Structures are given as structure tokens and as C-alpha cells.
Amino acid sequence: MSSCWQRQLAQTISKIENMDPQALAEAASLFLDNPSVQIIGITGPPGGGKSTLCSQLIQALAAEHKVAALLVDPSSPYSGGAILGDRIRMQALVSNPNVYIRSLSNRGNTGGVGSSVVSILRAVISRGFDYIIIETVGAGQSEVKIASIADTTLVVSVPNLGDDIQAVKSGILEIADIFVINKADLPGVDSLYIALRESAQKQVDGWTAPLCQTVATQGIGIAELLTEIDKHWQWLQQAGRLLEKRKLAAKFEVLELSRVLLQKHLDRVPADVLARNLNRKDINLLQKLDEVYAELLNLFGEV
């Protein structure tokens, strides 16, 4: 088994994550519009079974295809460190030479994934995978960035997490190309199914997100899910949508890069301003922020 290219890819991903300028420049020169790879996003609440589902999908696909998985977990708001534990569900797959699995911290970024994920995608795509699966952090209702990155977004729900009004609310349920009801052996699955079908399922440009039921721990419903994933892939190509999806991803990449670079600049300035002002004994920032505010306005102009 050749570990060489895996080691190189792993090191490239690290450099991109760490915003190494050369790695970013090299990634930027790689193509995102490769039509022979399907990028699948999996999102949903923590504990919903995303990793187990991901593991089942990889296992089924890796028999004949090269599959990469990028698994995102949240970083600590206190230390910035992270426990990346999605891999646990997939370690049995690691001896298959068709499979590459990489854990990523979101490094404090909201929205479900880290900011460099699309640059990483370029590097991964260039290695000739047939499928790339991105698993987001355990997501709440507003972690929707995956829809701007993946070709096919799977939103995982589990029974008994809320009543039918939850299914109507904006956010994560709107981004599903495929709904997956996991842990479908639990009571409450029927009412969840009905709630999603009536309140969340919609037709967008000729694609109606199907509702799949799975019990990922037992491998139930996986073959049917793969059929829907493939149907969506066929539709993307027939409807000429694939290029649009990849352009969305590229746009996301540019916006994220700009945001991250700008944030570094922004983080520096208020700290300087605050440090200067906090040393003054006659200012109580809790009561009088106007001098600091004036200085910020001066630096950045009127809002």
C-alpha cells in the first residue's frame, strides 16, 4: 500500500489549514470544476449518526471507487484546541487503499466547516478521488455553509428532537438535497417523516429532495440512499447545475479567505486601542466607551 501520496496529501492539507502562502497559492492553481468527482456534504445535529452514516457510505463506495472523507469537529472556545472524534466510527476502513480519511477542526469558524475547506477540496480533488464526503460539525439550525460547498447536501435528522413546527423553521432544513432520517428504528419516525414531507420538502428547479430512512448502525437504508445520491448527481449534470455548484464553492472560498485575512487585521487594531485605553485610570470602559468608539470610527470610517 502506497503511503507516500497519502502522506504528501496529508501534509499539504495541514499547510493549507495553517494558511501557508505557498500551499494556498498551489491549491488555488488546482481545478475545482472536475466533473468526475461528486462532493457530498453530510450535516445534521450532534449525535444524529453522521459519522456512522458516513462510514457506511464509504464502505459501500470504496469497493470500487476512491473515496476521501473530510470530517469536521468544533474547536474549543476556550483553548482553541479540539478533540477530533469522527474517525472513531471509520477506523475499520483505514486499511482500504481506496480510502483517505482526514479530521479537521473548524478552528473557531461558525457555519459548520473551517474556512479553508474549499482550498483543501482543490488539493483532494487533484488526487483523483471519485467521491469526497465532507461531514460538518454537529450542526444547529444555522450551520448552512456546507450547501455552498458540496454538490449534494444530505441533512440528517433523528426522531423525537422536536415537533412539526421545527420542520418549518428556516435554516438547515432548507439546504437539503436529500433528507436522511437516521435511527429510523426509533419511535417517532413516522411523525418526523410526515413533518419533513409537509413542511420542509420542496421542489427547487425540478429537484425534490427525497426522504430516506436509515439505521446507519445496522447498514439499513444505505443502498437506497446511494441510489438517491446518484440520482441527484445525474440531475445535476442533466440540468447543467454542476458548474453552478462549483462556482458557489469558489465564491465561498474567496469570501472566507477575505474574511479570515481581514479578521486578522481587525483583531490587531481593537486590542491596540483597548490596551492603550485600559491603561488610563480615568476611563471606565463599562461606562464610557465613546473615546474608544471615536477612535475606531476614525480608523475605519463611518458605518
Add this chain to the structure above:
Amino acid sequence: MAPIRVLMAKPGLDGHDRGAKVVARALRDAGMEVIYTGLRQSPEQIVQAAIQEDVDIIGLSCLSGAHNSLFPKVVELLKERGAGEIAVFGGGVIPEADIPDLQVAGIEVVFTPGTSLEKIVTFVRERVKKGNE
């Protein structure tokens, strides 16, 4: 500065991972990214994970007594696969008498039960820093 990436692994068949998780949390609280492999890993699985995750260092935890065969195997496979610069440390139920041979085999430090978390965190931080120089 790039966060340190650590692989916490449990080679062998024991089912006790509270220690590994406690260490993982301490490393996380020190700002590191810790990938935990889960239980019952073979040396091959551990090394493949270490390579795919581009970790700086591997912590092996074993409570079943199989450390003498499994720990050196991890080091050997790392070297075979061109990843010999990834440092390896160990912990768990390991008799003091076994430690010298483990160190000769490439396990740089063995933390026996009762070691302070601060000591482990400091070791990891300084060892990775040294490795990057």
C-alpha cells in the same frame, strides 16, 4: 502558530479508554488538536491514521499488557512508511521493568499511572517544538 496535532491510540484489545480520554482533554485544553482512534486498534491502523492525519506525535495507551509487542511495532511501521519522524510516547499499565526496552525500541517516554497531566502536556509541547527545529 499551527496547533500541535496528536493521535491518541489504543492498540490491542483492552476496553478501557478513560485514561486516554483524560489525556486527550488535557491536550485539547492546552490548545492541541487531538485525534482519537477509538478502541482495539492494530499497529497498521494506528500508523495509517497517523499518516493521513499528519500528526506531530502519537500517544499509545495500553492496559492489557500487550505493550511490549504492539508499541515497538508502531514505531517500526512508522519508519517503514516514511513517517519515522513522528514521535511516539506511551502510557497505561506498564511495569517499570519494561520501560528501558520500550525506549530502546523508540517509545521516547512512558507515562505510568499517576503521572500529572501537566507533565504530559509539557512533554508533548516541548518534544514537538524540538522536532520542528
